[in-house]
Amino acid sequence: MEMGIMEFINVAAHNKVIELVILAIVFDTVFGVLRAVKEKRFNSCAGIDGAIRKVAMLISLVFMLAIDMLIKINLIGFIPETVRTYLGLSTVGVAEFFSLLYIAYEITSIFKNMALCGLPVKKVWAAVRAFLTKYTDELPDTDELDELPGDSTTGSVKTERQQEKTE
Numbered sequence: 001m002e003m004g005i006m007e008f009i010n011v012a013a014h015n016k017v018i019e020l021v022i023l024a025i026v027f028d029t030v031f032g033v034l035r036a037v038k039e040k041r042f043n044s045c046a047g048i049d050g051a052i053r054k055v056a057m058l059i060s061l062v063f064m065l066a067i068d069m070l071i072k073i074n075l076i077g078f079i080p081e082t083v084r085t086y087l088g089l090s091t092v093g094v095a096e097f098f099s100l101l102y103i104a105y106e107i108t109s110i111f112k113n114m115a116l117c118g119l120p121v122k123k124v125w126a127a128v129r130a131f132l133t134k135y136t137d138e139l140p141d142t143d144e145l146d147e148l149p150g151d152s153t154t155g156s157v158k159t160e161r162q163q164e165k166t167e
Helices: 005-013 016-039 048-070 081-087 094-116 122-135
Strands: none
Touching (some): 016 048, 016 094, 094 122
16 A cells, blocks of 8 residues: 555644653653753754654654565564553554654653753652663662752752862
8 A cells, every 4th residue: 555645644643642742752852841941051952963853753753664664563562561551552663663662762851951941840859760760770770869859859959060180
């Protein structure tokens, strides 16, 4: 079956998992910009590196969706049963599989940015981190979040760190 470009765009535009990736990217960008304003400097979300990473995620999803349309691969077995049930997935192509990974990555970044902006999300972040730790051991570095005060739900992060002098 031959698919036209408009049909491909329609399929991509109505893929719910890809829509979630786009939504996560938007939220991460918003909170990254707010964090950059608060800290008065660019960060991994509100700078050229973050923009390149986000565009690369979207471009890779378009290519993976094209692969899914050419070769029918079902990677549902790689998705934990609880996640499958929660999301209502019956099949998972390459694009959806990587979309779920991108969503997990963006969620960690969103909560990190929210916490570093001083929003009261430290306990929610801890729950998200515990959930993600159950399924992966490759969480991003959260040293900045670990510096937030004890059990408080908001906090500030030191904007400058002392560098060790090496002579």
